[in-house]
Amino acid sequence: MPEATEWSKGGRPPRLSRAEIVAAAKAVVEGEGIEKLTMRRLAREVGSTPMALYRHVRDRQGLLLLLLDDAAERIPRPDLPTDPAERVIEASTAMRDGLAEVPWIVEVLVSDDLLSTAALWYPEAVVDAAIRAGLDESQAVQAYRTIWYYTAGEIVVRAAAGRRAADGTGTHREAVFAAIDAGRTPRLAAIGDRWPALAGRDTYREGLRALVDGLLRPVAQSE
Amino acid sequence: MPEATEWSKGGRPPRLSRAEIVAAAKAVVEGEGIEKLTMRRLAREVGSTPMALYRHVRDRQGLLLLLLDDAAERIPRPDLPTDPAERVIEASTAMRDGLAEVPWIVEVLVSDDLLSTAALWYPEAVVDAAIRAGLDESQAVQAYRTIWYYTAGEIVVRAAAGRRAADGTGTHREAVFAAIDAGRTPRLAAIGDRWPALAGRDTYREGLRALVDGLLRPVAQSE
DNA sequence: ACCTGAACACCGTTCAAGT
DNA sequence: ACCTGAACACCGTTCAAGT
Numbered sequence: 379m380p381e382a383t384e385w386s387k388g389g390r391p392p393r394l395s396r397a398e399i400v401a402a403a404k405a406v407v408e409g410e411g412i413e414k415l416t417m418r419r420l421a422r423e424v425g426s427t428p429m430a431l432y433r434h435v436r437d438r439q440g441l442l443l444l445l446l447d448d449a450a451e452r453i454p455r456p457d458l459p460t461d462p463a464e465r466v467i468e469a470s471t472a473m474r475d476g477l478a479e480v481p482w483i484v485e486v487l488v489s490d491d492l493l494s495t496a497a498l499w500y501p502e503a504v505v506d507a508a509i510r511a512g513l514d515e516s517q518a519v520q521a522y523r524t525i526w527y528y529t530a531g532e533i534v535v536r537a538a539a540g541r542r543a544a545d546g547t548g549t550h551r552e553a554v555f556a557a558i559d560a561g562r563t564p565r566l567a568a569i570g571d572r573w574p575a576l577a578g579r580d581t582y583r584e585g586l587r588a589l590v591d592g593l594l595r596p597v598a599q600s601e
Numbered sequence: 602m603p604e605a606t607e608w609s610k611g612g613r614p615p616r617l618s619r620a621e622i623v624a625a626a627k628a629v630v631e632g633e634g635i636e637k638l639t640m641r642r643l644a645r646e647v648g649s650t651p652m653a654l655y656r657h658v659r660d661r662q663g664l665l666l667l668l669l670d671d672a673a674e675r676i677p678r679p680d681l682p683t684d685p686a687e688r689v690i691e692a693s694t695a696m697r698d699g700l701a702e703v704p705w706i707v708e709v710l711v712s713d714d715l716l717s718t719a720a721l722w723y724p725e726a727v728v729d730a731a732i733r734a735g736l737d738e739s740q741a742v743q744a745y746r747t748i749w750y751y752t753a754g755e756i757v758v759r760a761a762a763g764r765r766a767a768d769g770t771g772t773h774r775e776a777v778f779a780a781i782d783a784g785r786t787p788r789l790a791a792i793g794d795r796w797p798a799l800a801g802r803d804t805y806r807e808g809l810r811a812l813v814d815g816l817l818r819p820v821a822q823s824e
Numbered sequence: 825a826c827c828t829g830a831a832c833a834c835c836g837t838t839c840a841a842g843t
Numbered sequence: 844a845c846c847t848g849a850a851c852a853c854c855g856t857t858c859a860a861g862t
Contacts (some may be wrong), residue, residue, distance in 0.1 A: 389825030389826065390745065390825050390826045390827075390862070391825085391826080392825080392826065392827095393827075393861080394826085394827085397830075416854065417735065417852085417854085417855060417856085418853085418854075418855085426828090427826075427827070427828055427829080429827075429828070429829085429856080429857085430827050430828075431825075431828060431856095432856080433825085437855080437856080438855070438856095443773050464733045474738065494775050494777060495776070495780040497778070498780065498781060498785070498786050498789060499785075499786065501786075501789060502785075502786040502787075502788050502789050505788040505789065505792070506788045509788065510862080512781070515791070515792055515795070515799075516799055519796065519799040519800060520799070520802070520804045520807065520808070521806065521811075522809070523800060524751070524804065524807075524808030524811065524812070526754070527751050527754035527755040527759065527808065528747070528750050528751040528754055528760050528812070529754065530754040530757060531749070531750035531751055531753040531754025531755070531757065532750040532754070533756055534711065534753060534754065535749065535750055535753050543676070548845095550666050552717050553640065553718070554717060554721070554766050557718040558605075558677075558721060561817065562721070562722075562725075563724075563725040564725075565720060565725050565728040565732065566724060566725050566728065568738070569742065570730070570739055572738070573742065576738075576739055576742040577742060577745070577746060581743045581746065584743065585743070585746070585747030585748075585816075587703055587815070588744075588747065588812065588815030588816045589747070589751070589811065589812045589815050590815070591627040591813040591814070591818070592810070592811030592812050592816075592818075593808075593815075594816030595813045595814075595815075601837080601855085603845050612844030612845065613843070613845045613846075614844085614845080615844080615845065615846095616845080616846075617845085617846085639834085639835065639836080640835085640836060640837085641835075641836085643833085649847090650846070650848080651837085652837080652838085652839095652846075652847070652848085653845075653846050653847075655838095656844085656845060656846075660836080661836070661837095719846075727839080741842080792836080818852055
């Protein structure tokens, strides 16, 4: 082969590729959870050595970010309604549903406000809706961040609750719960046993609606 | 000593105490960060062996929860105004300021909606304010959770941003930022370089106010 | 240019034994 | 009752060497 392919310029042809590594990592994570994804295990999975991986990914955190990009690409992008409030609600709900399905999300979520190249449509949609509703750019970015905080918090806290339910690590929660006393926290005491059921509901959308109302309404009025 | 003290009933007197362990853990975490807090290091710190610790704390996660309780106890509890919306805002701001000061909070925050016995005043204050504003108990719990999601998300995302700034791990964010293109995400492109400055502002309180407005306003109107 | 082997400096936790 | 020692089964990452 006289043609100058990537590797014929000299050196050894690669046996591993970043794509192969990411695919193997995804398989491990989906099959056995993020905690099983170690550099050693991944090397075994692709039939190589731990150190060979470092030629293709910066380090473990870099690998996680590649995994996040892959997941973000797969989140279906919804058709968005034209009404600003509805637009924000549909975009945010799609994003949170997509991210909540990625079980290891919490480990990586804690990373940024502009999450991933593949997810840029989301801040775009929210900022756009906010501007159309009458906010200026600064207010629109603020509205986006407020919604993102709510969304990220919902995902993180609910993921923790799910993990707790699965692990049977209910001890701490129950201890806190048992400390509720009618003298000091009468409202919580009155709610009592009903708390877990009330707190277990999925109210993401309703909360979001209230938030969007609060964020967009005052400006709409002042026009 | 003929008196039946705790340990004179039989067995060996304890050399270690839970309080001592928690105090040492706190010192390590405050001095060198949560990642330096290992069972082995902590054992060295209290002049003992790793396994001796397990007589006093369940495991590493249990230790972290004890640390969280300690931190929660230290959060100053503000005098709360009587107006429901202002009450929620003051309580939430105090809580988030207190938690944001605990640098390792993210590791543990991801754990519950009823955080700690020492912090029960916070859901109590929010639920109470919501009920006074006219919500029923179910709606009040929902309002609390919505606010907690926002607060937890704000803490987690901003802590991640801070860590990124400190580590110089800005690479990923910049890569995402560089991928913004005017054709596909015109609003983000128009904001351009101004994003980091806009996203860096502390707008917790304003966002919270919008959220509280949205959560409490409709009911107030319907009376 | 890419991959391997060996090593460094660690982890949390269990088990059996000592005092 | 409480603590210790040794061991199990791992980690991520660096460095020097091989092909």
